Amino acid sequence: MATIVKSYEPTFWDRLYLPALAKGLAVTLKHFFRKKITIQYPDEKYVPPDGYRGLHRLNKYPDGKIRCVACEMCSAACPADCIHIIPGPSPWEDGKERFPVRFDIDLLRCIFCGFCEMACPEEAIELTEIYDFSNYTRDDLLIDKEGLLGVYELTKDTNYYSRPNAGQDSEALTSDKF
Amino acid sequence: MPIVKIDDTDFTVEKGTSVLQAALANDIEIPHYCYHPALEIVGSCRMCLVKVEGMPKLQVSCNTFVGDVPSDKKIDGKYDMVVSTQDELVQQEQKNMLEFLLLNHPLDCPVCDQAGECDLQDYAFKYGNAHSRFEEDKRVRPNEYLGSQIVINHNRCILCSRCVRFTREISGSSELFVEARGYNSKISVLEEKPLDNLLAGNVADICPVGALLSTDYIHKNRIWNLDKQPSICQDCSVGCNVDVFHQKDQILRLTPRENHSVNKFFMCDKGRYGFHRFEEIERLTVPMIMSEGGFIETTWDEAIEKTVDELNGAGKGIAGIASPFHTNEANFMLGRLVNGNVGTLPPITSEEINYPSGFRISGDRSPNRHGMNDVCPSIVDDFASAVERKDIRFLYLLDDGIDRELNELWKGMLEKIDFVVVQSYAMTDVSKCADIVLPGQAPFEREGTITNDMGRVQWLRPSVTTKGESRPDWEIPMLIQSKHAGVEGLTDVSSVMNEMGKDFAAYSDITFFRLGDQGLPLNGKAEE
Ligand code: SF4
Ligand code: SF4
Ligand code: SF4
Ligand code: SF4
Ligand code: FES
Numbered sequence: 277m278a279t280i281v282k283s284y285e286p287t288f289w290d291r292l293y294l295p296a297l298a299k300g301l302a303v304t305l306k307h308f309f310r311k312k313i314t315i316q317y318p319d320e321k322y323v324p325p326d327g328y329r330g331l332h333r334l335n336k337y338p339d340g341k342i343r344c345v346a347c348e349m350c351s352a353a354c355p356a357d358c359i360h361i362i363p364g365p366s367p368w369e370d371g372k373e374r375f376p377v378r379f380d381i382d383l384l385r386c387i388f389c390g391f392c393e394m395a396c397p398e399e400a401i402e403l404t405e406i407y408d409f410s411n412y413t414r415d416d417l418l419i420d421k422e423g424l425l426g427v428y429e430l431t432k433d434t435n436y437y438s439r440p441n442a443g444q445d446s447e448a449l450t451s452d453k454f
Numbered sequence: 455m456p457i458v459k460i461d462d463t464d465f466t467v468e469k470g471t472s473v474l475q476a477a478l479a480n481d482i483e484i485p486h487y488c489y490h491p492a493l494e495i496v497g498s499c500r501m502c503l504v505k506v507e508g509m510p511k512l513q514v515s516c517n518t519f520v521g522d523v524p525s526d527k528k529i530d531g532k533y534d535m536v537v538s539t540q541d542e543l544v545q546q547e548q549k550n551m552l553e554f555l556l557l558n559h560p561l562d563c564p565v566c567d568q569a570g571e572c573d574l575q576d577y578a579f580k581y582g583n584a585h586s587r588f589e590e591d592k593r594v595r596p597n598e599y600l601g602s603q604i605v606i607n608h609n610r611c612i613l614c615s616r617c618v619r620f621t622r623e624i625s626g627s628s629e630l631f632v633e634a635r636g637y638n639s640k641i642s643v644l645e646e647k648p649l650d651n652l653l654a655g656n657v658a659d660i661c662p663v664g665a666l667l668s669t670d671y672i673h674k675n676r677i678w679n680l681d682k683q684p685s686i687c688q689d690c691s692v693g694c695n696v697d698v699f700h701q702k703d704q705i706l707r708l709t710p711r712e713n714h715s716v717n718k719f720f721m722c723d724k725g726r727y728g729f730h731r732f733e734e735i736e737r738l739t740v741p742m743i744m745s746e747g748g749f750i751e752t753t754w755d756e757a758i759e760k761t762v763d764e765l766n767g768a769g770k771g772i773a774g775i776a777s778p779f780h781t782n783e784a785n786f787m788l789g790r791l792v793n794g795n796v797g798t799l800p801p802i803t804s805e806e807i808n809y810p811s812g813f814r815i816s817g818d819r820s821p822n823r824h825g826m827n828d829v830c831p832s833i834v835d836d837f838a839s840a841v842e843r844k845d846i847r848f849l850y851l852l853d854d855g856i857d858r859e860l861n862e863l864w865k866g867m868l869e870k871i872d873f874v875v876v877q878s879y880a881m882t883d884v885s886k887c888a889d890i891v892l893p894g895q896a897p898f899e900r901e902g903t904i905t906n907d908m909g910r911v912q913w914l915r916p917s918v919t920t921k922g923e924s925r926p927d928w929e930i931p932m933l934i935q936s937k938h939a940g941v942e943g944l945t946d947v948s949s950v951m952n953e954m955g956k957d958f959a960a961y962s963d964i965t966f967f968r969l970g971d972q973g974l975p976l977n978g979k980a981e982e
Contacts, residue, residue, distance in 0.1 A: 363673050
C-alpha cells in the first residue's frame, strides 16, 4: 500500500528567510556572552575526571616493590589480547612468589576497556588519566614494564594534567618513557 | 548384576563397584580429592559424600560399594542401592567440607601454578560458599623442598594423602609420610631420604591442589595459555602416553595421559624432563654438503639430485641404517630406498627398572625398536661389526639424534664408504661423518606411528612445528626413492601407512583414525 506524502510548501515568510536568520543569530549571540568552553589544546590541557580510562600504569607498594604477581588474569581478561607477560620467581622474600619478568602492553591494540584493572586481584594494573601519548612509530607504542612503572611515578600523587608543568612533562612521556 | 539409581538414572554395575566409580564412569560429577583410581581408597577427605537411601548418615561414595541385595529387600522392588548426589543435605555438607579445607588455605590462586586445573578451585567455585567465616590467623608454613624436583607449599595442602599413598604403592619407595597429628599434621620426608625416585614427578600431577609443585615448571606460565597435544613419550621403549603442553613452539611440560594398556596414569622423570635436552640444540634446517673446507649449505633440489646421482652410481652396493628413534613410516621408506638392505647402530641402553606397581622403565632408550624390526625384517643389528664393508658404496643413515655417540669401529666404517647420506636434525657425531646431511625433524616435530616393546602401535603426534626447511622424516627417503625409481611420490604420512600395510600384514589395518588416543595392539602377524 502506497502512502502519499505531501511535500511542505514554504509560505511567504519562510521564503523571506529573515525570521530564520534572526533565530540563528540569536543562538550565536547567546553563546557569545556565555563562559567559553573551548580549550586551547595543547597549550592548555584538558583535565579528565577520575575514572578516565587512559594509559596504563603498574602500581608499586610504598616500599617500592611491584604489586603485580604475574598471574596473567589481566591478559586473560583482555579482549584485545594485547597484554604479554613473562612470569618468574620473585626477587624479594616477601611471601609473594611470583613477579613479572616482562610485562608488555601493545597500546595500538588496546581498546581501553579497563577489563584488565577489573580482573587484577592485586590492584596492580590501573588505567590513568593520561590520554595524549601519540607517537611517531608503532614500536614506540609498545610499553614495557619500566614504562608502566614510570607512568606510576608520574601519576601516583596527583592528576597528571593538573600539575603545574604538565605541558612539558608529556613531551618527555611520549618519547623515551616507553 | 546390581542396579543402582543415582539421582534419576538407573545404572547396571559390576558387584563391588564403588558409588563414586559408578558415577564417574557415567559422567555424573561427585567432587572428590583423596580418591584416585590407581591408589588405595582411604576415604579421608569427606568431599565425596552422598545420600544413600536407608542409611542414617551421609556416606563417602568412594568407599561405599554396590552389592547384590536379596530380591525381597530391593528398594522399589528393583534397586540394590538408591543414591542422591543432589540432596539438600549433601549440598550443605559439600559447602561445609570446603569451608574446612579452606580454613588455613592462603587463597593465593594468582601465584599458584595449579590455578586453572585445580580441584580445590573448581569445587570451591561450584559447590562452596562465596565467603569465609574464619577470622582467626591462618596457619602459615614456609615452602619446603621434598626432593630436588618437588617443592611443597604446606599452606595449600588439603592432606588428602594421595602423594603419600603414591610413594607407598606405586613407586614403593615410601619417602613421604604425614608428620604429627590433627592441626599440626603435614606432609614430610626424612632428611636422609628425600623424594628423589624416578617417579617423583608424578606426585605433582596427582596432587589435586597446588601443594606439590615441580621446580621445573614453577612460575613459568599459566595453564590456560598452553596448548595441549596428546602424544607419546620418546625416551624409552615403553612408550608412555603423554600430553605435551606447549606455547609458541616451545614445550613447557609433559604430563602423563591415561592409557590402561601402557602406562596407566603415570610416567617417569626421564621422559618428563627429557624434552629439555632438545631445547638448546643447534637445529639443522638446511641441507649441508661436504666440500673441501667442510660443510656448506645447499638447496633441497641440489641435495636430492646429488644423492640420486650417487645412488645410481652405486649399483648394488647400497645399504641403509634404520633408526629405532624414528617412526615406522620413516624406517619403512628407508627400507624401500635401499631395497631392504638395512642395519642399525648399536643400541642405546640403560638399566631397566621395575616398580612394585608394575610400572616399568625400559632399558632400551629408543622408542620404536619393535616397529623398526617389523618394517625392516632383514635388519642386521650393529651393522658395522657384522658386515663386510668394502662392497657398500652408498649408505643412507637415519640418525638416532643427539644422544648418539659413535665408536671408532663405526667412524672407521663410515670413512671408508664412498658416499654417506645422513638424515638428522643436528650436527651430531653421526652427521659429522656424512658427505651430505639432509635435515629431518626433531623428536617433538615428528608425526607417524611407533610401536612399543609390547607390540602396541601408537600415534605419535607433532607438538611443535618443523623448523626451517627441514622436511618430514618419511618424506626425504621417499623423494629420493621416487626420483631414483622414476615413480610417483607419496603425498602424506597416511599414504605411507597405507603402503606399509600392503607390505606388512600386521600393519594392514592401522590408520590414525583407528589408533586414536589409545593405540592398537599389533595383530601378531609381524612376529612370524
Ligand atoms: S584496557 Fe582492555 S584492551 Fe586495554 S589492555 Fe586492558 S583489558 Fe586489554
Ligand atoms: S597486573 Fe594484576 S592481573 Fe595482571 S598479571 Fe599483574 S597481578 Fe595479575
Ligand atoms: S591450590 Fe587451588 S585453590 Fe589453592 S591457591 Fe592453588 S589454585 Fe587456588
Ligand atoms: S601434598 Fe597434595 S597430594 Fe599430598 S596430601 Fe597434600 S594435597 Fe594431597
Ligand atoms: S574421595 Fe571419598 S572421602 Fe575423599
